[in-house]
Amino acid sequence: MSKIINDIRETARQLLAEGKVDVVIGYEKGSLPLKATPCFVHSSEGVDSLIWDETCENNLATYAAKTPGKKAIVAKGCDSRALAVLLQENQLVRDDLYIIGVSCHGVIDQRRIGAEVGEILEASISDGKISVKGMEGDKEYLFTEVKDATCRTCRYPNPVMEDLHIGDTIEVAQGAAAFADVEALENKSDNERQEYFKEQMSKCIRCYACRNACPLCYCQECFVDCNSPRWLTGGVNRAENLLFQAGRVMHLAGRCVDCGACSRACPQGVDIRALNRKMTKDVYVMYNHESGISEEGKPALNEYSANDPEQFLVKE
Amino acid sequence: MQLNPYIPITMKLVKNLVETEDKLINTFTLEFLNQQDEENFKYMPGQFAELSAYGHGEAPFGIATSPTEPGILKFSVAKVGCVSNALHLMEEGTMVGVRGPMGNYYPLEKFKGKNVVIIGGGFAFTTLRSLAKYMLDDKHRGDYGDITVIYGARNPGLLLYKEELAEWENNPNINLITTIDRPAEGWTKHVGFIPSITEQIAPSSVDTYAVVCGPPAMIKFTLPVLEKLNFTPESIYTSLEMRMKCGLGICGRCNIGTEYVCKDGPVFSMAQLKELPNEY
Amino acid sequence: MKISKEKFGQAFDALVAEYQIIAPVSDANGIAFKGVKSFSEVKQDYLNSKLPPKAFFFPQHEKLMSYKKEGKEVTVKSELKVENTVLFGIRPCDAKGMQLLDMVFKNDQYTDPYYFERRDKSVIIGVACNKIAPTCFCSSFGLSPAGSEGSDIFLIDLGDSYDVEVITEKGKALAARFEALSELSADEQALVDKIKDAVTLSKVDVSTTTSKLDKMFNNPYWDTLQEKCIGCNVCSFSCPTCHCFDISEEVRKNEGTRVRTWDACMAPLFTLHGSGHNPRDNKKARWRQRMMHKFNYFVHNNGSMSCVGCGRCIKGCPVNMDIRQVIDGANKAELVVE
Numbered sequence: 001m002s003k004i005i006n007d008i009r010e011t012a013r014q015l016l017a018e019g020k021v022d023v024v025i026g027y028e029k030g031s032l033p034l035k036a037t038p039c040f041v042h043s044s045e046g047v048d049s050l051i052w053d054e055t056c057e058n059n060l061a062t063y064a065a066k067t068p069g070k071k072a073i074v075a076k077g078c079d080s081r082a083l084a085v086l087l088q089e090n091q092l093v094r095d096d097l098y099i100i101g102v103s104c105h106g107v108i109d110q111r112r113i114g115a116e117v118g119e120i121l122e123a124s125i126s127d128g129k130i131s132v133k134g135m136e137g138d139k140e141y142l143f144t145e146v147k148d149a150t151c152r153t154c155r156y157p158n159p160v161m162e163d164l165h166i167g168d169t170i171e172v173a174q175g176a177a178a179f180a181d182v183e184a185l186e187n188k189s190d191n192e193r194q195e196y197f198k199e200q201m202s203k204c205i206r207c208y209a210c211r212n213a214c215p216l217c218y219c220q221e222c223f224v225d226c227n228s229p230r231w232l233t234g235g236v237n238r239a240e241n242l243l244f245q246a247g248r249v250m251h252l253a254g255r256c257v258d259c260g261a262c263s264r265a266c267p268q269g270v271d272i273r274a275l276n277r278k279m280t281k282d283v284y285v286m287y288n289h290e291s292g293i294s295e296e297g298k299p300a301l302n303e304y305s306a307n308d309p310e311q312f313l314v315k316e
Numbered sequence: 317m318q319l320n321p322y323i324p325i326t327m328k329l330v331k332n333l334v335e336t337e338d339k340l341i342n343t344f345t346l347e348f349l350n351q352q353d354e355e356n357f358k359y360m361p362g363q364f365a366e367l368s369a370y371g372h373g374e375a376p377f378g379i380a381t382s383p384t385e386p387g388i389l390k391f392s393v394a395k396v397g398c399v400s401n402a403l404h405l406m407e408e409g410t411m412v413g414v415r416g417p418m419g420n421y422y423p424l425e426k427f428k429g430k431n432v433v434i435i436g437g438g439f440a441f442t443t444l445r446s447l448a449k450y451m452l453d454d455k456h457r458g459d460y461g462d463i464t465v466i467y468g469a470r471n472p473g474l475l476l477y478k479e480e481l482a483e484w485e486n487n488p489n490i491n492l493i494t495t496i497d498r499p500a501e502g503w504t505k506h507v508g509f510i511p512s513i514t515e516q517i518a519p520s521s522v523d524t525y526a527v528v529c530g531p532p533a534m535i536k537f538t539l540p541v542l543e544k545l546n547f548t549p550e551s552i553y554t555s556l557e558m559r560m561k562c563g564l565g566i567c568g569r570c571n572i573g574t575e576y577v578c579k580d581g582p583v584f585s586m587a588q589l590k591e592l593p594n595e596y
Numbered sequence: 597m598k599i600s601k602e603k604f605g606q607a608f609d610a611l612v613a614e615y616q617i618i619a620p621v622s623d624a625n626g627i628a629f630k631g632v633k634s635f636s637e638v639k640q641d642y643l644n645s646k647l648p649p650k651a652f653f654f655p656q657h658e659k660l661m662s663y664k665k666e667g668k669e670v671t672v673k674s675e676l677k678v679e680n681t682v683l684f685g686i687r688p689c690d691a692k693g694m695q696l697l698d699m700v701f702k703n704d705q706y707t708d709p710y711y712f713e714r715r716d717k718s719v720i721i722g723v724a725c726n727k728i729a730p731t732c733f734c735s736s737f738g739l740s741p742a743g744s745e746g747s748d749i750f751l752i753d754l755g756d757s758y759d760v761e762v763i764t765e766k767g768k769a770l771a772a773r774f775e776a777l778s779e780l781s782a783d784e785q786a787l788v789d790k791i792k793d794a795v796t797l798s799k800v801d802v803s804t805t806t807s808k809l810d811k812m813f814n815n816p817y818w819d820t821l822q823e824k825c826i827g828c829n830v831c832s833f834s835c836p837t838c839h840c841f842d843i844s845e846e847v848r849k850n851e852g853t854r855v856r857t858w859d860a861c862m863a864p865l866f867t868l869h870g871s872g873h874n875p876r877d878n879k880k881a882r883w884r885q886r887m888m889h890k891f892n893y894f895v896h897n898n899g900s901m902s903c904v905g906c907g908r909c910i911k912g913c914p915v916n917m918d919i920r921q922v923i924d925g926a927n928k929a930e931l932v933v934e
Contacts, residue, residue, distance in 0.1 A: 030916040032731070037916035038824040058915055062826060119643065119729045135643075135727060203625050205647070205656065209828035209914050225865050227373075228398045233846045234857030236656045265914035267830045268646070269625055320709050322660045322854075323674050370663050370670050371852055373845045375870070396870035411670040413663075532873075559869050561843045564706040567859070568840035569866050571885075572875075573813075574893045579705055593813045595885075596875050 004052045004102060004167040008074060011100055011164060012047040015072050021098050022069035027056040033123040033132075034110050038063065050074075054125060054143060057107040059261040061215035065091045073097065076104035078150075078259035080159035081292030082215035085255055088298055091218060101162025103170045105143070106151030111269060113139075113146055150260025150273065153178065161295045177290070179281040185274060196274075197242060203268040204241040206234075210272050211248060213265035216255050223247055249275040254283045254300030257292045286311070321564055324368050324413030325353045327389065332408050335392055337473025341439050342404050343380065343392040346412060359383055359417030360424065361446035362555060362583045366563050367391060368413025369402035376560045376578070379417065380442040382449035384456070389414065392442045392476055418563040419582050422447050422527060422553060431461035433519045435538060437468050437510050437530025441476050443555055444529055448490065457489055464519050468495040468510045468534075472503050493517055511537040514545075521546040527553045539586065549587035556582045556596055572596050597777040598757045598784065605635035607773045611682055615719075618652055619684040620645055629683070640753065643729050644687045648836035648908065650697060652683060653714045654858075656833070660710065660843065662853040676710060681718040682770070689734045689906040691722045691746030693836030699898040700839045710856075719770050722747025723758075728796050731907030733920055735795040736802055739904060742792045752791050754780075759788045800920045802891065802901060805927055809892040813884070817929040821922060822883035824915045825862070831909035831917070832860035837890070837902045840866070861885050887922060 012024040028039035028049040036055040040063075041047055052074070060073050061082035075083060080099060086092045108130065114120060117134025124131050130141045151157075155177060157170040185193060208224070211217045223231045224244055232243050249256075256276050263273040283289050286309045289300040297303075331345035344367075348354040359365075361382055368374045375397065381390040395404050406412070422443075432451065436444040444465075451460050465484070469475045475494065484492040495506035495513045506513050510530065519526075526547050528538055535554060542552055558570035558577040565579030573592045575581060584592075599607075611617060612633055619638040621630045627642045629649045661674035686694075698715065701708035724742035725732070734740065744750035748767030752759035759780060762771045780788065812818075832838040842859040845852050859866055862882055868874045876882050894902035903919070910918050 031910070031918035031921055032916060035916045040820065040823040042820070063824075067823075119731070121730055135729065199624070205833055207829040207833045209826070209830045212826040212828040213914050225863075227844070228401075230844075234657055234842060234844055234855065235846070236857070265826075265828070267834065267912035267914075320674060321706050322709070323672065326670060326672065368854075370665055371845065371847050371850075374843065374854070400870065407668065410668040413670075413672065557869065558875070559867050561841070561856075564708070565703050566700060566706065566708055566839070566841075567843070567856075568861065568889075569859070571889075571893065573888070574896045579703065595881065 002052065005050065007166045008052055008100060008102070009047045009050050011166065012041055012050055012072065013044045015098060016041065016044040016047065020070070021072040023067060024050070024072045024074075024100075025060050025063055025067065026050045026074035026100075027052065027058070027060075030055070033120045034108055034113070034125075034130075040067075052102060054106065054108045054130075055110075056104075057148070057261075057264055059213070059215045059259045061086060062213060062261070064097065064215070065218060070096045071098070072100055074100045074102060075159050075162065076102060077154065077156040077158055077160065078104075078257055079215070080161050081156060081257035082259060084161055084292035084295050085216055085257060085299060086218075087295055088292070088302075089255075094295075099159065099162040099164075101159030101165045102167055103158045103165075104151075104154075105157065105170065106147040106154065107264075108143070109146050109148040113141065148260060148264065149181075150258065150263065153181065153258070153277075155290075156293065160293050177281075177284055179277065179284075181274075182277045182281045185278065198238050200271050200274070201238040201241040201245065203270045204236070204245065204266075205268055206236050206241060206244065207267065209265040209267060210245075210262035210270075213261040214248075214252070215259070215261065216252060216257070217248065219251075223251075245270075245272060245275055249279050252276060253279050254287070254289060254302075255291050256280055319356070321415065322562070324366070324374075324415045325349075325357070326411050327353075327414050329406055329408055329410045329412055330388070332404075332406055335476050336439070337471070341392055341394050341474075341476065343390055343476070344403060344406075344412075346389045346391070346414065348387060348389075354387065357389075357414075357417060360421035361450045362421035362443050363417040363419050364443070364563075364582060365389070365391075365414050365416030365418060366560075367393075367399070367403065368415070369399050369406065370411075370413060372402035373399045374413070374415070374561075375399040376418070376563060378443040378446075378555065378582075380445050382446045382453065384450055384453040392439060394439050415563060419578055420580070422555075422583055423525075423585075424450070427451070427525050428459045429461065429523075431520070431522075431524040432463050433524055433526045434463070434465045434467075435510060435514060435526060435528045435530070436466070437534040438470070438474065439476060440529040440531065440555075441467055444527065445477055445480070447527060448484075452487070452489055461523065462491065463489065464491045464493070464517070466493045466495070466510060466514055466517060466519075468497070468506075468513065470497045471500050472496055509537070510534050511541050514538055515541045518545060521548075521551065525551050525553065527555075529555050549590055550585055552586040553583055554586065554589070556584060558582075558596065597761075598754065598759050598780050599774050599777050600757045603776045604758055604774060607775070608635040608638075608684070610773065611770075614680060616679040616681045617684060618649065618681060629685075638685065642685075643725070643727060644690070644906065644908075646908070647834055648693060648906065649683060649686055649690050650693065650836050650839075652681065652718070653694065653711050654697065654701075654839065654841075656858045658710060658856050660854045660856055662851065665850040665852075676713050678713045678717050681714070682721060683718055684721045684723075686720050686722045686747065687725055687906070688722060688739060688741060688743040688745065688747070689732075689904040690836045691720055692734075692739055692743065692904045693746075693906070694720070695746045696837045696894075696898075696900060696902055696904070697839055699900070719748045719766050720746065721767075721770075722750045724750070724752040724791050725794075726753055726791060728794060729907060730798060731910045732796045732905065733798040733800055733907060734905035736798075736800045736905050736920075737901055737903065740792075741794050741796060752788050754784050754787055757784075759784070796905065798907075798920065800905075800923045801927060802923060805891050805923055806895045806901070808926060808929075808931075809888055811931055812926065812929065813888070815929055815932055817926060818880045818884045821925065822879045825879055825883060825917055826915055827862050827864070827879055827882070828914065829858075829860040829862055830912040830914065831886075831919075832862060833858055834908040834912045836904055836906055836908075861889070887926065891923065891926075
């Protein structure tokens, strides 16, 4: 057992035993290979199911505001950023929250593996290598080869806020954010880009897994569910789907922490992040703002400064 | 061949009457456009229909008329959502859609030869009015024993069907007790909540069925009173409300355990409800 | 009896003139049931489609009627044009799922015309599963990877040919088109027997689940079971037996259509009354409803569980809620006095 897992368990045990929290939200081994699953531990007897590895892909901040009482949350960089935004937006009480910070090297993109080996029968991870036995064949991967796309561009692998850090921290190269993926899409012709999104949106089945997996989609009544006025129909077609996805991205402008939970949650493999990343880039370029990188501050669009650019309002 | 149960018949809104002082409840009188539609729409007290306000949607409402009143249907509807709002604003003469009749009805066969106590609160009185009206009809009155109606609202202005209530006051075929929650100027009848008025009136449970409809709190406190009066769960009936869409027992949202309120209800005996999970 | 794939393909292609043919194809997103014009488009080596084929009888978004308002008048129109359809390559779990949906769309009082117009005009050619995924657990429900229940014609893929079994009268009429049926060789018969004997590796004991759930409405099991569920609709939309729907209106100026769209018991708004009251206003109540409906209410109402063990909800769930574990947990839950 890794030292990190051991430390997570001991921390959880202590927090629960001392009554500092009512629940520890972490990960346990899932029912499928390469799948971890969120886990709610209510008493110190349950802590030994907690794990930590490259399969811990869910953003646990999603549960923070919805779980009553005092809670400890195992948080990667992106989870902690989402918690920071939730705190900035007064969705959480800091004193009710205990953040068990863990630095994260990224999570595995199982979809990529599944596409090559078929249904995954067995898998093991060791020393940065992933051995997979699949229905269509066996294969060994380097972790870096199958790292989730989100994690490849991650600038905050270390929690931005935490009450306790477990394990080592990861050194991050300083510098400006890179958006090669967004630029690639921007450099396409209008037609090409339109085709791309048409194809992506045609896959969406409006199951709202993206919205519900998103730690920052917490509206009591989502605009898609509102019936007076009815913003969009229940029609499952490219136009309505795009309206939903675009609406969601707009609501996340300056708030999205680029955790990729939406894309990973999507059962249809829609490239939801493509829209989010573009918005993230625009907010970064226009306002020099990255969301949730500290407990203080406000989401970009919640703050006004006279110097704010306004290209989107007035053509100069 | 069965008609397509999703397609409404068209009826004409001939009267859009503001029913209560707070203007939140209107009574819509709809007229059948032809004999065929009316013949296909054979209903009994307690059943409901889905009303379409075209352009806004469809929602279920209890039928307030009795089948003894030919040519029309009446619905008394509170303004709560998108469809009911649209209906409230509708001009007389406008065509609306009606699907139904749906659901089961008050067990009038069982009531034969028995006394019936009808207890209603607020705007839940609609299908109770249908029931009373049906039993009071010349053709049916002889089938039933004493008919007692205990009906209450917060204040006099919120009572539905005031003209009819006035008529019933003087009708020897029915014993009407009306009550309001708090004293009000000019009100000479009972004052008090329905449970306590029921306790005061103390209708006999011998050979008697009780039908109770109203807000959850009223029902909750009236049931123990009826129990004290020795009404058995088998002799107490109520009508439930649920969010519904299809009204056909298919769309899946109005179930309480194994029962779909739209198709297996809305009328249930307390004995039936005791067997079902408490999820309504 | 068997038919060579070559001959079968010819018969299949000939059907195109009279039928809309739906079959598994491989697209960017995996396997999907789609309209095809030729047998060559059909993906033959596949586990199962990502989404269940229920949408061909019960589309995710479907027009029930349309209307036009003019002043105070309204004209209502409803027309349903359905082509004769062959659904090819339906797996045994999904074929069974359609039989379960039949029980929903026709009850003691009503028959859903939209569903049955399509259902009645379709022929289902089932194909046995030669390969079984780790998430498949149909054997738990007395079904099998080579079960012919729900198919009109049932095929077993033998490589170059299909073993053909005609199940229903409807199937018989269509199977008359497959000429050149011949006897199986001893080897082929052995292969057929082997495929027929296969069971899913994963199996959940559901023998006591229904009666256990009878006593579990108020059980604390539901309190923690659902904590990690994020309340999306993946499980419902990918379920071959989930059937809940919403009815809404789509309006443009004075014209509109009334449509029905898939809905799900996991959605908070699903049961929200106009008054604001909501009988299932929390995830716990909603998960209990999901489980009770599939493994208890449906059994009491229709005599069968409403799950066929296809495993799609397990694969699709963003938080790895595994219905097998949920059933198992209910089986093992300690009973409390209700």
